[in-house]
Amino acid sequence: MTDTVVQSEIEQVEQDVVDFKMVTFSLGGKDYGIDIMRVKEIAKFIEFTYVPNTAHYVRGVYNLRGDIISVVDLRAFFNIPAEKTEEGRPDNGLILRFESNLLGVIVDSIDKVVGISSKRVQPPHPIFGDINIKYISGVADYDGNLYIILDVDRIFRRDDESGKGPDTMARRRVERAEVTASDVPVTQREQTDGSDGIEGSVEETALTFIADGVQTFSDFYLTSINHRWFTGRVKEWLNRRLEQGKEYQLQEKADADAFLSPFLSRFTGTLWRDQYAEQFGRNLPATESTMYNVWNPGCGSGQESYSIAAILKRRFPNRQIKIWAGDKDLLPISSAPNLVFHEAEIPDGWEDFMVKGKNGLTFHSEIKEMILFEFSDILSVSALPKMDIIVARDILSFQRKEDQERIIERFDEVLKPGGILVVGDNEEISDSKTWKPVEAHPVKMYIHR
Amino acid sequence: MRVEYINPFVESAYSILSEVLQTEVHRGELYLKSAAMPMLGVAAIVGLAGDVEGRVLFDMKLETAIAVASGMLTNMDMEPVTTFNDMARATITELANMITGQAVTKLHNLGFKFDLTPPAIFKGDNMEISDPDFEALIVPMEIPMGKIEVNVAIRERA
Amino acid sequence: MKTKQDFPNINERPAAGQRSDGTPYRVLVVDDSMFVTKQIGQILTSEGFEIAGTAADGQEGIDKYKELYPNVDLVTMDITMPKLDGVSALETIMKFDKNARVVMISALGKQDLVKKSLLLGAKNYIVKPLDRAKVLERIISSLA
Numbered sequence: 001m002t003d004t005v006v007q008s009e010i011e012q013v014e015q016d017v018v019d020f021k022m023v024t025f026s027l028g029g030k031d032y033g034i035d036i037m038r039v040k041e042i043a044k045f046i047e048f049t050y051v052p053n054t055a056h057y058v059r060g061v062y063n064l065r066g067d068i069i070s071v072v073d074l075r076a077f078f079n080i081p082a083e084k085t086e087e088g089r090p091d092n093g094l095i096l097r098f099e100s101n102l103l104g105v106i107v108d109s110i111d112k113v114v115g116i117s118s119k120r121v122q123p124p125h126p127i128f129g130d131i132n133i134k135y136i137s138g139v140a141d142y143d144g145n146l147y148i149i150l151d152v153d154r155i156f157r158r159d160d161e162s163g164k165g166p167d168t169m170a171r172r173r174v175e176r177a178e179v180t181a182s183d184v185p186v187t188q189r190e191q192t193d194g195s196d197g198i199e200g201s202v203e204e205t206a207l208t209f210i211a212d213g214v215q216t217f218s219d220f221y222l223t224s225i226n227h228r229w230f231t232g233r234v235k236e237w238l239n240r241r242l243e244q245g246k247e248y249q250l251q252e253k254a255d256a257d258a259f260l261s262p263f264l265s266r267f268t269g270t271l272w273r274d275q276y277a278e279q280f281g282r283n284l285p286a287t288e289s290t291m292y293n294v295w296n297p298g299c300g301s302g303q304e305s306y307s308i309a310a311i312l313k314r315r316f317p318n319r320q321i322k323i324w325a326g327d328k329d330l331l332p333i334s335s336a337p338n339l340v341f342h343e344a345e346i347p348d349g350w351e352d353f354m355v356k357g358k359n360g361l362t363f364h365s366e367i368k369e370m371i372l373f374e375f376s377d378i379l380s381v382s383a384l385p386k387m388d389i390i391v392a393r394d395i396l397s398f399q400r401k402e403d404q405e406r407i408i409e410r411f412d413e414v415l416k417p418g419g420i421l422v423v424g425d426n427e428e429i430s431d432s433k434t435w436k437p438v439e440a441h442p443v444k445m446y447i448h449r
Numbered sequence: 450m451r452v453e454y455i456n457p458f459v460e461s462a463y464s465i466l467s468e469v470l471q472t473e474v475h476r477g478e479l480y481l482k483s484a485a486m487p488m489l490g491v492a493a494i495v496g497l498a499g500d501v502e503g504r505v506l507f508d509m510k511l512e513t514a515i516a517v518a519s520g521m522l523t524n525m526d527m528e529p530v531t532t533f534n535d536m537a538r539a540t541i542t543e544l545a546n547m548i549t550g551q552a553v554t555k556l557h558n559l560g561f562k563f564d565l566t567p568p569a570i571f572k573g574d575n576m577e578i579s580d581p582d583f584e585a586l587i588v589p590m591e592i593p594m595g596k597i598e599v600n601v602a603i604r605e606r607a
Numbered sequence: 608m609k610t611k612q613d614f615p616n617i618n619e620r621p622a623a624g625q626r627s628d629g630t631p632y633r634v635l636v637v638d639d640s641m642f643v644t645k646q647i648g649q650i651l652t653s654e655g656f657e658i659a660g661t662a663a664d665g666q667e668g669i670d671k672y673k674e675l676y677p678n679v680d681l682v683t684m685d686i687t688m689p690k691l692d693g694v695s696a697l698e699t700i701m702k703f704d705k706n707a708r709v710v711m712i713s714a715l716g717k718q719d720l721v722k723k724s725l726l727l728g729a730k731n732y733i734v735k736p737l738d739r740a741k742v743l744e745r746i747i748s749s750l751a
Contacts, residue, residue, distance in 0.1 A: 536645070549714070
């Protein structure tokens with residue numbers, strides 16, 4: 001009898017050694033705790049800046065004495081119903097710290113700092129939480145209350161670290177595939193729900209900030225057309241910047257341009273060659289008519305248009321080919337009709353299309369006459385005849401979302417059935433009912449049904 | 450608008466305005482406009498025909514029109530005008546005619562055959578011009594009397 | 608010693624617009640622009656020419672020429688005019704009077720128009736904008 005009494009007394013003493021402190025708070029009527037080492041400060045969030053296109057649990061961003069931090073509503077994240085805060089009344093929350101990042105979280109109310117012995121923390125059992133068990137590091141009772149201790153690291157960990165669960169990655173892959181394969185209108189974006197983990201929210205916040213940055217500085221608009229490339233690039237970018245010890249934010253145009261530099265299609269600004277030119281030529285629609293019409297919006301300084309002309313001339317030497325090439329950037333398009341080349345720039349087999357002048361080589365008038373270079377905006381509605389081919393590389397991504405849709409509709413109207421649409425290497429059209437992908441790698445080609 | 454057409458209009462606007470007004474002329478950034486465009490108050494329109502169809506419009510505020518007309522008249526040792534009377538109208542019309550004429554001549558020498566129609570003058574408040582199927586190139590010309598927008602909409606005959 | 612009378616008096620130089628007998632050359636100005644008509648009128652009258660009449664379109668120009676004939680020495684003809692253009696009017700006037708002196712004045716300097724006009728019998732061609740010296744020089748040479 002004496003042994004057990006002594007034993008329980010010893011246990012009591014052990015349990016009283018405080019080696020774990022947590023900040024406690026309530027969420028949906030239940031008590032939670034977060035390791036104080038992870039809490040930078042307690043906060044009352046007064047004014048947020050709402051950030052569009054983020055998950056429902058991301059409330060926005062907040063200016064914490066100069067640092068811009070994102071703020072997540074834990075109630076929304078865990079899908080716990082919460083009372084709406086009155087207008088003007090601040091939300092209660094914590095500023096959490098992990099690695100070099102800060103994150104704000106909103107809770108119902110902050111309680112107090114509680115010190116317990118880590119031995120008191122028991123492993124989580126699903127019965128204890130309304131929330132996904134992987135975010136619970138344990139439960140502890142204290143002073144008659146049961147506290148669910150959140151594993152902040154797990155919650156905020158990024159994709160590139162080992163902590164990401166295999167099931168979540170699989171889910172992401174499936175969602176992405178669904179978005180691109182289905183008839184998703186351009187405006188819809190990939191949805192992630194809270195159970196995916198806030199480990200996605202850092203990346204998601206980064207994605208939002210970067211998307212805003214490229215839009216502001218470079219007129220690049222993130223939509224389903226470039227989403228796949230964009231998300232891949234964001235991951236790459238975050239890693240690179242982390243390695244360099246730099247912020248991932250795009251502070252100025254140079255950053256945005258650096259981010260976008262791998263986006264542009266191959267042979268932008270130069271004549272097409274090799275596999276690309278070959279595959280383009282091989283997959284051209286064969287028509288019966290003598291007229292062959294091509295629309296080439298966003299032709300820039302014109303090398304693309306000359307390439308199309310040369311390839312078509314080779315393939316259809318006896319057809320009457322006409323190319324409507326336009327761009328709304330005046331400087332490059334105005335030099336297009338008189339573009340001069342150096343011998344080394346001319347792909348093999350095109351030498352006989354060239355004429356020597358005093359400044360260098362230019363295309364023979366036979367080729368030049370095929371192309372109508374126009375200073376024009378793709379958005380203006382002007383009468384165009386039906387086209388056999390549309391080459392619109394890297395132009396859709398630089399149009400506003402609504403305009404992208406309108407332009408694709410216009411392509412649908414203007415391109416003959418069976419006609420070919422070529423878009424940028426990193427772009428894709430998700431409407432598979434209208435646009436069937438053509439196996440013409442490296443050319444991004446679709447056939448108009 | 451076809452690239453080759455741009456320079457002749459830009460050059461002609463500059464050269465004619467400099468000569469008839471004997472003053473500094475600055476060209477603003479070229480840009481494209483489509484759909485409905487509000488007008489500044491006085492507009493002279495010259496039609497284009499031939500291998501292309503379209504028009505050139507010279508748009509300016511009423512006070513600019515009066516000042517420009519007066520400038521042209523005084524440079525010819527003629528009496529300036531104080532209101533937008535028939536002489537002012539005729540003068541602005543002539544300006545439009547000369548700029549378009551010189552541009553068409555240059556284009557002709559480049560191989561583009563078109564002709565112009567006699568100009569028409571419009572004056573009013575809250576006017577708007579809309580060319581639903583046309584995209585217009587705007588060449589803003591800045592002169593001491595104000596701004597003249599040279600608005601060119603040309604389309605190849607289908 | 609030379610006296611004042613030996614030097615030619617500038618003020619007595621015969622005006623370009625006057626014949627040696629002092630009578631002015633009579634000019635018909637055909638142009639749809641009031642401004643151009645006034646402008647040419649001003650240049651010519653300052654040099655002693657007389658504006659015999661004006662017309663605002665090609666048809667009126669032809670009619671006026673026939674009316675004034677033979678008391679008309681020269682015609683200035685604009686090309687772009689409503690109703691009947693200047694080249695067509697030139698052709699008709701030349702048919703009417705093979706000795707008619709017509710000087711084309713136009714904003715259009717197109718080669719084909721210039722050639723056509725001269726082939727039809729126009730004595731000269733002036734491209735706008737007009738300046739006093741150019742106008743006088745071409746008109747005077749056409750009267751020779």
